[in-house]
Amino acid sequence: MIIQLDMQSEVPIYIQLMNQIIEGIAASRLKPGEALPSVRHLAADIGVNLHTVNKAYTLLKQEGYIQIHRQKGVVVQPDGLPGLTPEFMAKQLEQLRPIIAESILRGMNLSGLLSQVQKLYEQISPSPPQSGKEPTP
Amino acid sequence: MIIQLDMQSEVPIYIQLMNQIIEGIAASRLKPGEALPSVRHLAADIGVNLHTVNKAYTLLKQEGYIQIHRQKGVVVQPDGLPGLTPEFMAKQLEQLRPIIAESILRGMNLSGLLSQVQKLYEQISPSPPQSGKEPTP
Amino acid sequence: MIIQLDMQSEVPIYIQLMNQIIEGIAASRLKPGEALPSVRHLAADIGVNLHTVNKAYTLLKQEGYIQIHRQKGVVVQPDGLPGLTPEFMAKQLEQLRPIIAESILRGMNLSGLLSQVQKLYEQISPSPPQSGKEPTP
Amino acid sequence: MIIQLDMQSEVPIYIQLMNQIIEGIAASRLKPGEALPSVRHLAADIGVNLHTVNKAYTLLKQEGYIQIHRQKGVVVQPDGLPGLTPEFMAKQLEQLRPIIAESILRGMNLSGLLSQVQKLYEQISPSPPQSGKEPTP
DNA sequence: GTGGTCTAGACCACT
DNA sequence: GTGGTCTAGACCACG
Numbered sequence: 001m002i003i004q005l006d007m008q009s010e011v012p013i014y015i016q017l018m019n020q021i022i023e024g025i026a027a028s029r030l031k032p033g034e035a036l037p038s039v040r041h042l043a044a045d046i047g048v049n050l051h052t053v054n055k056a057y058t059l060l061k062q063e064g065y066i067q068i069h070r071q072k073g074v075v076v077q078p079d080g081l082p083g084l085t086p087e088f089m090a091k092q093l094e095q096l097r098p099i100i101a102e103s104i105l106r107g108m109n110l111s112g113l114l115s116q117v118q119k120l121y122e123q124i125s126p127s128p129p130q131s132g133k134e135p136t137p
Numbered sequence: 138m139i140i141q142l143d144m145q146s147e148v149p150i151y152i153q154l155m156n157q158i159i160e161g162i163a164a165s166r167l168k169p170g171e172a173l174p175s176v177r178h179l180a181a182d183i184g185v186n187l188h189t190v191n192k193a194y195t196l197l198k199q200e201g202y203i204q205i206h207r208q209k210g211v212v213v214q215p216d217g218l219p220g221l222t223p224e225f226m227a228k229q230l231e232q233l234r235p236i237i238a239e240s241i242l243r244g245m246n247l248s249g250l251l252s253q254v255q256k257l258y259e260q261i262s263p264s265p266p267q268s269g270k271e272p273t274p
Numbered sequence: 275m276i277i278q279l280d281m282q283s284e285v286p287i288y289i290q291l292m293n294q295i296i297e298g299i300a301a302s303r304l305k306p307g308e309a310l311p312s313v314r315h316l317a318a319d320i321g322v323n324l325h326t327v328n329k330a331y332t333l334l335k336q337e338g339y340i341q342i343h344r345q346k347g348v349v350v351q352p353d354g355l356p357g358l359t360p361e362f363m364a365k366q367l368e369q370l371r372p373i374i375a376e377s378i379l380r381g382m383n384l385s386g387l388l389s390q391v392q393k394l395y396e397q398i399s400p401s402p403p404q405s406g407k408e409p410t411p
Numbered sequence: 412m413i414i415q416l417d418m419q420s421e422v423p424i425y426i427q428l429m430n431q432i433i434e435g436i437a438a439s440r441l442k443p444g445e446a447l448p449s450v451r452h453l454a455a456d457i458g459v460n461l462h463t464v465n466k467a468y469t470l471l472k473q474e475g476y477i478q479i480h481r482q483k484g485v486v487v488q489p490d491g492l493p494g495l496t497p498e499f500m501a502k503q504l505e506q507l508r509p510i511i512a513e514s515i516l517r518g519m520n521l522s523g524l525l526s527q528v529q530k531l532y533e534q535i536s537p538s539p540p541q542s543g544k545e546p547t548p
Numbered sequence: 549g550t551g552g553t554c555t556a557g558a559c560c561a562c563t
Numbered sequence: 564g565t566g567g568t569c570t571a572g573a574c575c576a577c578g
Contacts, residue, residue, distance in 0.1 A: 026241035
């Protein structure tokens, strides 16, 4: 798992961390049940404060994306990732709204915007994650 | 111009203000050259401090969306709104990326995502600005 | 006398006005003794407030660049323009200093800077003003 | 880093602050990567309000002259200072123009002006930065 | 301890 | 009356 942080970004580091891990799961680079580095290790690896990693993990756990076990450490949610809950859909709309508004203001047409979204979608998820159970012979 | 602010939101007020104004321009509710309320009036109207409004206006001016005339007031950019600059496209991608990643993680498929974006686009975007009167039979 | 004002500039209008008139005199487009438009006329011509023109004229008079007569109107200083007083030299240095500092910071070398200054000098003063008396045959 | 402010000056304090810091960088008294005082410390040191310092820092950051690290502090831009962009050259010309015009009006000749500029340049500019040790015989 | 945000209130320059 | 600047003081997010 490679983490790329921009220490000069205005985006808080713990948010960047969350985003990177979320993207890792979305891209199936991190698979359900797979272990994540301990808070201590990850903090040392990427050179940030323990609290920062801890905050990211805690929030990811709250969203149901990971599990934190006292002894076993941190693993990607093995019991089914959260789906398209109404809360998530609402949050998504609120996040998309200002981005789309500004795109319209700048004169972007719908097809241009859709193609940008599609490009990003395919870039992040190169191999469509096998939803449901894998065929286990 | 109706401004809806959520004082409980974690999104800073001045950002909410910017977003509302941007959306107003995108939707053609605010037209180029149209006057915006003075810093003081708007601040009084929406019940926030003058400096908060001032910050939003200043940033909108920096982005080229409005003009602040000395001692005359604030108007929506009449000299052509900024277009799809490379900087904007880059910013847009960086903003979209985590949203799309999380949508993928949640199991949303491409067509579902695209339809959400399209729905928002059409909701915000004005019907193609009918200059002049509509033909009323 | 053509006046070019930028109403969106952060430079106050009365300062822009002063600069334009100073440049006119420097370029000999306005000659000593020549009449300037009345406050009223100029204000109407360029579409600004009376007070604004008045302020510019008053300050130009204080610097000794023009004379304001109650009835005769406004004329470019006919009794010898102010020279290189110590006060002016000091002001000039204070104005140049931050510009030059920023140029150095940006990596501009001395010759590049000098050539910029020379270019501007020659552009403003195309025909060197005949200092002293003109040869009157 | 010594900051000299003129509280009586018509030049806003935050501009004076910016100028002093820019000059410090230009003179290599402040080197890329070097830390600047925190907003609060500097404000206390020079006896102005925290917001005034903050404004200066924010603008310097926007120009690319410093970096503001979240919760770490402020440092002189370590990733290469901005160069001679077209925007900067245009701004420089606009700033120089009225100064040069007034100098011409006052009867200053080209060589006199150039020597003033050169004097300032050499006064601000550091002796070419001897990287490493000087040869001490 | 750091910068980011917000409030409250004031004076000034500009038009 | 407008925005620009400055002060004073507060709370919060971040690390």
